Amino acid sequence: MNASQTTLWVWVIVTLIDLAVRIAAIIIIPRNRKPSAAMAWLLAVFLIPYIGIFFFLLIGSSKLPRKRRDKQERINRLISEGVAGMNLDHDHTAWPAWFASVVELNTRLGAVPIIGGNTARLIGDYNASIAAMAAAIRTSTTFVHVEFYIVSFDETTKDFFRAMEEAVTRGVTVRLMLDHIASVRTVGHAETCAEFDRIGVMWHYMLPVQPLKGKYQRPDLRNHRKLVVVDGRVGFMGSQNLIDRSYNSAKNLKRGLQWQELMTEVTGPVISGINVIFLSDWYSETDEILSHERVAADTILSETSEHALECQVVPSGPGFDGENNLRLFLALLYSAQERIIITSPYFVPDEAMMYAITSACQRGLHVELFVSEIGDQGAVYHAQRSYYAALLEAGVHIWMYPPPFILHAKHFSIDDDVAVIGSSNMDIRSFSLDLEVSLMVRGHTFVTQMRQVEDGYRQISRELTLAEWQKEPLRRTVLDGLARLTSGLQ
Numbered sequence: 001m002n003a004s005q006t007t008l009w010v011w012v013i014v015t016l017i018d019l020a021v022r023i024a025a026i027i028i029i030p031r032n033r034k035p036s037a038a039m040a041w042l043l044a045v046f047l048i049p050y051i052g053i054f055f056f057l058l059i060g061s062s063k064l065p066r067k068r069r070d071k072q073e074r075i076n077r078l079i080s081e082g083v084a085g086m087n088l089d090h091d092h093t094a095w096p097a098w099f100a101s102v103v104e105l106n107t108r109l110g111a112v113p114i115i116g117g118n119t120a121r122l123i124g125d126y127n128a129s130i131a132a133m134a135a136a137i138r139t140s141t142t143f144v145h146v147e148f149y150i151v152s153f154d155e156t157t158k159d160f161f162r163a164m165e166e167a168v169t170r171g172v173t174v175r176l177m178l179d180h181i182a183s184v185r186t187v188g189h190a191e192t193c194a195e196f197d198r199i200g201v202m203w204h205y206m207l208p209v210q211p212l213k214g215k216y217q218r219p220d221l222r223n224h225r226k227l228v229v230v231d232g233r234v235g236f237m238g239s240q241n242l243i244d245r246s247y248n249s250a251k252n253l254k255r256g257l258q259w260q261e262l263m264t265e266v267t268g269p270v271i272s273g274i275n276v277i278f279l280s281d282w283y284s285e286t287d288e289i290l291s292h293e294r295v296a297a298d299t300i301l302s303e304t305s306e307h308a309l310e311c312q313v314v315p316s317g318p319g320f321d322g323e324n325n326l327r328l329f330l331a332l333l334y335s336a337q338e339r340i341i342i343t344s345p346y347f348v349p350d351e352a353m354m355y356a357i358t359s360a361c362q363r364g365l366h367v368e369l370f371v372s373e374i375g376d377q378g379a380v381y382h383a384q385r386s387y388y389a390a391l392l393e394a395g396v397h398i399w400m401y402p403p404p405f406i407l408h409a410k411h412f413s414i415d416d417d418v419a420v421i422g423s424s425n426m427d428i429r430s431f432s433l434d435l436e437v438s439l440m441v442r443g444h445t446f447v448t449q450m451r452q453v454e455d456g457y458r459q460i461s462r463e464l465t466l467a468e469w470q471k472e473p474l475r476r477t478v479l480d481g482l483a484r485l486t487s488g489l490q
Contacts, residue, residue, distance in 0.1 A: 021049065043485065071284055071319075096417050098335040099442065105331055106314050106440065109324040112276075114312040117302025118268030120441060122421075122449045124409075124456070126245045129236070129263040130156065134163040136230045136265075137174075143293050144174045145229040145278040147206075148242045149222065149423070151178040153192040156244040165199035173202065173293070177281060179223045180205035187248040204285045207435075221318060223281065224434035226263075226423050227274055232295025235274045237439060238263035238421055239345075239410045255404065257376060262343075262409035262453060264421050264439065266311070272297035273313035277437050280315075309443035316424065317435030325424045325438055326431040329412075330356050332440075336414035339366040341454050345408045347371055348383045348427035348484075354390065361395035370457050372407045373400035380427065382483035385476075392466040399461040407457070411450065418442050419450045 026042065044051070092100060103114045123129040137144050137160070144167055153161055164174050176196065183189055183205075196203045206223035208215045227237040240261035246252045247259065266274065272295050279290050302308070316324035333340060333356035340360055347369065349357070360367050369391065375381025391398060401407035410426075413419040422438030424430045441447075 152243040270311040358394035386480035386484035
């Protein structure tokens with residue numbers, strides 16, 4: 001065989017392999033995947049084949065490893081057992097007509113029923129929320145459960161660490177979990193781990209990527225939950241991580257960035273549901289079932305006044321069959337009758353959510369969206385901007401929270417009845433890839449607190465108008481569109 005024939009055969013073989021890969025991609029990639037995500041992956045494979053295939057093999061599956069998925073059935077049983085005894089006798093006559101179906105949806109998805117007799121206080125001051133959590137830990141007598149996406153020992157959090165140390169000294173069991181990848185790349189992580197060990201906290205990474213230790217899953221799957229439970233009688237959850245509000249990052253410090261958060265302090269029987277989320281995550285990482293640290297709902301003091309709140313915990317993440325948080329949000333968006341007010345730092349909705357929001361405007365509802373005027377993550381920031389035109393044209397009022405603050409709070413309210421607060425952004429990552437936890441609350445007093453928070457945002461924010469947006473330079477809107485395409489790579 002001469003050189004020209006060899007070259008021809010090489011060309012034929014390479015062409016056939018390339019064709020086979022493309023055909024395989026068309027067959028494999030769309031399977032059980034949203035059309036937007038499938039299209040993004042197909043574009044990547046067709047336009048940059050070697051790089052696209054590599055990244056698809058690396059992060060193309062949003063599922064947890066088989067061993068962890070097999071645990072989910074046991075986790076669901078743990079959740080069900082952990083909330084056994086919750087008082088399900090509610091005055092349904094006081095509920096909006098649509099509310100019972102949303103409660104049923106959440107219960108089927110996350111296994112946690114709704115329960116009354118609770119109180120909840122919103123805390124929008126960054127340092128005050130850390131101080132409140134530290135104060136609660138100082139009252140602990142049996143156990144403290146701490147779970148955050150990012151944990152760091154620094155000047156802002158040192159009193160929280162001191163409170164944990166004092167609890168350990170008193171004989172209280174303090175357990176702490178932090179996301180592996182997110183925390184490892186945080187400034188001062190080695191010192192933080194050393195402090196855990198010094199004060200005697202029992203701690204574990206969540207979703208560790210440690211292949212040499214036999215621990216591996218898709219490296220961008222994250223446990224994004226933020227919660228604290230003290231003795232099963234008081235709990236905290238929301239958007240805030242346990243770190244200085246600058247995240248101690250050189251680039252953030254250079255830009256003067258400060259994170260604005262919202263946390264809620266909760267008491268009442270719903271603490272049983274929040275606590276069992278921690279217990280299930282602990283079991284996921286350690287195979288240890290902490291039955292002795294499970295608190296039955298009927299043993300927790302209930303609020304009996306007319307201001308008592310009905311609360312439902314909604315866990316979500318790739319371990320569940322459905323996108324629990326997305327389904328909750330969509331159900332509420334379609335149920336709203338008067339107004340919808342959304343706060344989300346990373347707002348990259350899928351097609352279903354865009355239809356729900358724009359349809360709400362077309363139904364005559366007042367819809368507002370609070371976002372940051374500047375971004376800390378370039379790709380997400382530009383993907384988010386790509387939706388502004390359609391939202392403004394539909395009639396959504398978009399409020400831009402001013403720099404140097406990053407509005408990182410995650411909550412929304414509908415009408416005067418219901419509000420949701422938690423760790424979940426309104427983007428594809430939070431819906432499909434991250435483990436999140438949300439708290440749905442029905443009660444006028446809580447929604448009134450949420451309205452006060454929203455009023456505070458509105459007072460210092462500026463409203464983005466359609467006329468202003470139409471003057472955006474073409475180069476920026478093109479970049480926004482490209483970022484929107486890549487947002488589907490999940």
